[in-house]
Amino acid sequence: xxxxxRGVGRGRGRASASVGGARGGRGLPGPPGSPDxxxxxxGTLPSFRGGDRGSGRGLATRGGLLRGRGRAGIFMxxxxxxxxxxxxxxxxxxxxxxxxxxxxxSDPDSHLRPDFGTEGREIKLRTNFxxxxxxxxxxxxxxxxxxxxxxxxxxxGTLRRVKRRIYDLxxxxxxxxxxxxxxxxxxxxxxxxxxxxxxxQPLTIRIPYYDEGERxxxxxxxxxxxxxxxxxxxxxxxxxxSYLAGKMQYHNYNASPVIAALTLILTHLPTKTxxxxxxxxxxxxxxxFYTAGNMAFxxxxxxxxxLITMGRFFQGVRAETTYLGYRKIVTCRGFTxxxxxxxxxxPEYGPITVEEYFRRSExxxxxxxxxxxxQLFLLEYNIQxxxxxxxxxxxxxxxxxxxxxELFDIVSGQxxxxxxxxxxxxxxxxxxxxxxxxxxxxTVTQLxxxxxxxxxxxxxxxxxITISPDMAVIPGRILSKPGITYASSVxxxxxxxxxxxxxxxKFAVGAQLDNWAVLVIKDNVKVExxxxxxxxxxxxxxxxxxxxxxxxMHVTADPTYATAQLPRRDSEAFDPIRQEAIKTIKETLxxxxxxxxxxxxxxxxxxxxxxxxxxxxxxxRLDVATVCVQSGKIRRRNxxxxxxxxxxxxxxxxxxNHRLDAxxxxxxxxxxxxxxxxxxxxxxxxxALGCPSIAAVVASVDNDFTxxxxxxxxxxxxxxxxxxxxGMMVDRLKLFQxxxxxxxxxxxxxxxxxxxxxxxxxxxxxxRPLIIEAFKAVSSGAPYRPRFTIVVCSKSRHVRFYPxxxxxxxxxxxxxxxxxxxxxxxxxxxxxxxxxxxxxxxxGIPRPTHYYVIHDEIRYSADEIQGITNALSYMYAGATQAIxxxxxxxxxxxxxxxxxxxxxxxFYGYVGEGGTTTSGTQTGSENGTExxxxxxxxxxxxxxxxxxGLKETMFYL
Numbered sequence: 017x018x019x020x021x022r023g024v025g026r027g028r029g030r031a032s033a034s035v036g037g038a039r040g041g042r043g044l045p046g047p048p049g050s051p052d053x054x055x056x057x058x059g060t061l062p063s064f065r066g067g068d069r070g071s072g073r074g075l076a077t078r079g080g081l082l083r084g085r086g087r088a089g090i091f092m093x094x095x096x097x098x099x100x101x102x103x104x105x106x107x108x109x110x111x112x113x114x115x116x117x118x119x120x121x122s123d124p125d126s127h128l129r130p131d132f133g134t135e136g137r138e139i140k141l142r143t144n145f146x147x148x149x150x151x152x153x154x155x156x157x158x159x160x161x162x163x164x165x166x167x168x169x170x171x172x173g174t175l176r177r178v179k180r181r182i183y184d185l186x187x188x189x190x191x192x193x194x195x196x197x198x199x200x201x202x203x204x205x206x207x208x209x210x211x212x213x214x215x216x217q218p219l220t221i222r223i224p225y226y227d228e229g230e231r232x233x234x235x236x237x238x239x240x241x242x243x244x245x246x247x248x249x250x251x252x253x254x255x256x257x258s259y260l261a262g263k264m265q266y267h268n269y270n271a272s273p274v275i276a277a278l279t280l281i282l283t284h285l286p287t288k289t290x291x292x293x294x295x296x297x298x299x300x301x302x303x304x305f306y307t308a309g310n311m312a313f314x315x316x317x318x319x320x321x322x323l324i325t326m327g328r329f330f331q332g333v334r335a336e337t338t339y340l341g342y343r344k345i346v347t348c349r350g351f352t353x354x355x356x357x358x359x360x361x362x363p364e365y366g367p368i369t370v371e372e373y374f375r376r377s378e379x380x381x382x383x384x385x386x387x388x389x390x391q392l393f394l395l396e397y398n399i400q401x402x403x404x405x406x407x408x409x410x411x412x413x414x415x416x417x418x419x420x421x422e423l424f425d426i427v428s429g430q431x432x433x434x435x436x437x438x439x440x441x442x443x444x445x446x447x448x449x450x451x452x453x454x455x456x457x458x459t460v461t462q463l464x465x466x467x468x469x470x471x472x473x474x475x476x477x478x479x480x481i482t483i484s485p486d487m488a489v490i491p492g493r494i495l496s497k498p499g500i501t502y503a504s505s506v507x508x509x510x511x512x513x514x515x516x517x518x519x520x521x522k523f524a525v526g527a528q529l530d531n532w533a534v535l536v537i538k539d540n541v542k543v544e545x546x547x548x549x550x551x552x553x554x555x556x557x558x559x560x561x562x563x564x565x566x567x568x569m570h571v572t573a574d575p576t577y578a579t580a581q582l583p584r585r586d587s588e589a590f591d592p593i594r595q596e597a598i599k600t601i602k603e604t605l606x607x608x609x610x611x612x613x614x615x616x617x618x619x620x621x622x623x624x625x626x627x628x629x630x631x632x633x634x635x636x637r638l639d640v641a642t643v644c645v646q647s648g649k650i651r652r653r654n655x656x657x658x659x660x661x662x663x664x665x666x667x668x669x670x671x672x673n674h675r676l677d678a679x680x681x682x683x684x685x686x687x688x689x690x691x692x693x694x695x696x697x698x699x700x701x702x703x704a705l706g707c708p709s710i711a712a713v714v715a716s717v718d719n720d721f722t723x724x725x726x727x728x729x730x731x732x733x734x735x736x737x738x739x740x741x742x743g744m745m746v747d748r749l750k751l752f753q754x755x756x757x758x759x760x761x762x763x764x765x766x767x768x769x770x771x772x773x774x775x776x777x778x779x780x781x782x783x784r785p786l787i788i789e790a791f792k793a794v795s796s797g798a799p800y801r802p803r804f805t806i807v808v809c810s811k812s813r814h815v816r817f818y819p820x821x822x823x824x825x826x827x828x829x830x831x832x833x834x835x836x837x838x839x840x841x842x843x844x845x846x847x848x849x850x851x852x853x854x855x856x857x858x859x860g861i862p863r864p865t866h867y868y869v870i871h872d873e874i875r876y877s878a879d880e881i882q883g884i885t886n887a888l889s890y891m892y893a894g895a896t897q898a899i900x901x902x903x904x905x906x907x908x909x910x911x912x913x914x915x916x917x918x919x920x921x922x923f924y925g926y927v928g929e930g931g932t933t934t935s936g937t938q939t940g941s942e943n944g945t946e947x948x949x950x951x952x953x954x955x956x957x958x959x960x961x962x963x964x965g966l967k968e969t970m971f972y973l
Contacts, residue, residue, distance in 0.1 A: 088451030088828035090819060097140050097489045097820040100147070103839050108132070111262040127870050128267070129847040133838055133878040136493035141831065142818040144459050145488045145841050148282070150253050151480035158254030159480050161277050164209040167244040177334070180205045182223055182241050191221045199474030202284040209245060210277050212478040219245040227345065251277055260844060267845045281479050286466045308428035311335055311348075311421040312403045330409075335424035339399060345427065346411035399423070449859040452829040456818050460487065490840030492817065494824065494832050497898075498887040499677025503568055507677070512826060513855030514833035514890070515897035518659055522568030524720070527671035529569060533576040533612040535605065536647075539597075539620035540584065543648035548577030553618070556651055560616070563658040569666055576612065580604040582626075593921055598629035605638060613965070614641040614665065622646065628917035632956075636918055639963025641668045641971055660895070664973050667893040672722045676887055683876075683884045684721060690752050690761035691716045691888070693724065693904030694741075696770040697912035698734050699923060706946025707922040708953045711738040712911035714904060715748035717755040721891060724904060725751060725968050726911040728960050730919070730953055733946070736775050737782045745790035751968060753794075760794065763874050764804040765884070767905040770912075771808060776870050779808070784871060803873040807881065809905055812850060812866045815841075830856035833898055835864070836882050847872065849882055853889035854900045865901040894973055907970070914972040919956055922949060 102108070112129050150159045172178050183205045186192055195216055203209040225239040226232055233239075256274045259266040307314065315330075333348045401420055408418040450458070464470050469485050476482070497510045502521035510516045534557055536545045545553040557575060564571045582597040591597075605615070617630055627644055634642045643664050649657055663673055678685065693714045699707040709731050714724040727747050731739045738744065753760050766787070771779060784806065791800050817835060819825035826832060831852050838849035847869035856862040867885060869876070876884075888902040899906055916923055927949060961967055 091456030147484040161251040349410040495834035498680035525672035526568035527669035544620035631917040693908035695908035706949040710915035741786040806871040911972040
């Protein structure tokens with residue numbers, strides 16, 4: 017049951033057959049073909065770094081969001097922590113040692129683990145992995161699963177809600193019970209079904225369909241669906257057991273089918289009792305969902321956000337109403353900029369013609385007989401609207417069917433698959449800010465609740481599966497922190513959070529800055545600077561210049577000042593990405609003579625559209641480096657803030673902030689080496705249909721592994737593999753050759769991000785040959801073929817480690833930086849490990865990164881690749897602390913994010929001129945074809961970052 021809210025004044029309507037009059041309850045007709053129906057009157061896109069203050073409502077997580085923070089400490093402190101017997105006796109090490117005599121570990125294509133790491137202090141960790149056991153069948157044989165394919169007729173496409181309802185009705189049929197399926201089968205509410213026994217064949221189930229809330233099929237001959245359940249295969253879990261035992265003849269065994277079956281079995285109860293569970297490679301999690309309640313109240317949470325943003329968020333949300341005298345469920349198709357106070361055509365109450373609907377914010381009529389929604393609902397339904405100032409919602413129809421939002425309640429249990437607004441991200445992220453002991457206890461409690469461990473679950477019992485209620489205990493190690501050096505071999509002290517400061521230190525190589533400018537952006541906010549003559553601005557710039565020089569840079573001249581007064585936001589309904597504001601900024605920058613090497617941009621506020629527009633303008637069109645700062649922050653002249661800005665400036669100008677100590681970089685410095693980071697970024701929910709993906713390749717060009725210039729390209733939408741990787745690698749190799757006196761690297765270490773484990777074989781089959789082709793293409797003389805290693809890395813968003821002893825933890829109970837795990841929860845045969853290289857700060861639990869070596873010609877040992885990866889995490893130029901993953905792939909990700917700025921118009925769903933069309937509120941035909949979108953993407957992208965001033969620099973930092 018959903019909450020209807022208070023004071024909405026619904027009225028009951030009339031229970032007669034004539035309810036709704038000639039409109040039949042359809043509400044208020046919208047203007048045919050009007051672009052204004054989904055256009056906002058003001059507001060902005062989600063603002064940069066935390067705007068949209070009112071948009072935090074509307075989403076929740078299972079069990080509530082914020083429960084209050086308890087005291088931090090060790091999770092399950094003082095309780096026994098026994099490592100699983102499978103690995104406690106080091107039998108796994110003996111297994112890996114057997115790979116070498118077989119000759120498999122030495123094959124670079126085998127991607128088998130060469131050994132386990134031994135460096136560092138050994139520790140015990142709890143982890144949010146819960147052991148699952150499979151019991152033998154009643155005859156003592158290996159458990160068998162039976163897979164079936166389900167055909168639904170007539171076909172219903174991708175309507176998940178309808179499919180789920182069909183299965184719900186099917187489970188209530190006599191046929192389902194007579195086949196013995198109750199409590200003994202699981203399914204995905206679509207085409208897959210698994211049984212613990214052989215089902216009779218053929219098996220067909222007929223389902224008269226009706227929606228939830230309805231009493232039954234309305235009449236004979238209404239919608240009827242048929243499920244045809246067809247046997248596919250028998251799955252023997254005994255092979256999985258042999259695979260997990262590490263038997264060499266099973267090292268190429270494809271465990272995906274049985275893992276997919278077991279995942280479906282384990283997530284069956286959470287799916288039936290809660291929301292759909294998203295799962296991947298045996299991991300499962302619950303998506304965010306819309307808060308049930310009155311639509312008007314949820315809309316009021318968006319009062320400080322543009323109508324377009326609100327429309328994207330609520331697009332597709334199902335809501336119910338009873339004002340017609342019966343329960344009716346509708347789907348929100350968007351919003352109009354008009355409210356219930358505006359007048360609409362009402363032919364039932366007088367002859368009237370309307371010359372033009374929704375002409376921006378005006379309505380031109382030829383008659384005085386024009387009724388507002390307030391009058392209509394009062395006259396026909398005896399409903400006094402309580403929120404007539406809210407925009408009307410569109411609940412369907414060819415020309416729009418607009419009704420007051422307060423008459424509708426959001427249906428409970430609807431998962432959100434949209435891109436969250438910035439403030440909602442903040443709210444969701446705050447859930448992870450609980451201390452480790454609180455999060456650990458919550459995880460265990462939720463497992464018991466979601467997976468039904470406190471009750472008898474017939475499906476689990478039928479399949480012979482048991483889940484341990486306790487977290488697994490695994491071995492880990494803490495790697496030592498690498499040494500960091502600055503100019504004159506100054507080595508700062510690195511604390512227990514893997515952080516240090518610049519006190520008494522200067523950049524290893526300070527850059528020269530002779531010609532620079534300061535751009536003041538004014539956008540009518542209190543914290544912005546008044547202009548070039550602002551005394552506060554002069555003092556801030558002086559303090560910043562002093563910080564740069566004190567840090568080892570050479571800033572020899574005063575900057576040129578320029579001010580851009582942006583146009584007011586009154587017209588933003590027709591300029592949602594603020595293109596007029598960017599034109600003003602462009603005109604201002606072109607007036608600066610001579611052209612500066614770098615521009616320090618004083619942003620007036622956190623408007624993301626302005627930030628992204630400035631980056632697009634300066635990177636692609638003007639070929640000038642920029643560093644953006646918030647006026648409200650830099651005017652405080654905080655030394656730490658100024659130092660962080662100086663870090664970016666020095667790096668963008670080719671300087672070196674800090675170096676890795678020679679002893680700690682021994683595995684990198686032995687031969688001429690190039691380290692590469694590769695990433696891809698794909699369109700997010702709400703992007704224009706066919707919006708391209710972005711590929712980035714960064715590569716070191718110096719022996720200190722500090723400078724990583726980038727090359728960016730666009731490719732077909734959601735293409736996982738990089739289409740032109742050959743050309744991009746050739747470009748990087750030639751730049752390395754240029755920077756190293758004509759020499760090419762002897763070995764190349766590649767960190768690849770942006771792909772899932774299911775695409776590893778594609779990477780081996782598609783991208784690896786392209787890399788080898790690049791080697792052949794880069795040299796016109798003697799054949800060039802360096803050794804190379806590919807390491808795939810992914811942020812383990814759902815993996816957590818919990819130290820068992822305070823001596824191996826931070827003060828708040830988190831793992832120490834350098835915590836590495838390569839036993840217990842890693843692959844059986846493959847060369848992978850988890851590494852948490854960074855500190856945890858004061859809140860939440862740090863997430864480790866999962867590294868997977870899929871090709872290794874350099875022949876690294878576990879200690880070597882783990883040590884290199886940990887050391888590279890300390891080499892990020894933009895901070896004085898270790899980061900969460902190896903810096904090359906972090907740079908590649910940053911480069912992809914910069915590329916998104918260039919296509920911001922498409923990533924926010926706008927295709928037409930002026931940004932007046934959005935994918936979130938318009939049909940595909942109105943939004944343009946995918947070919948149109950790609951053409952627009954190429955226009956926006958141009959030649960990319962191709963200017964001489966930026967293309968060989970770290971412009972993206």
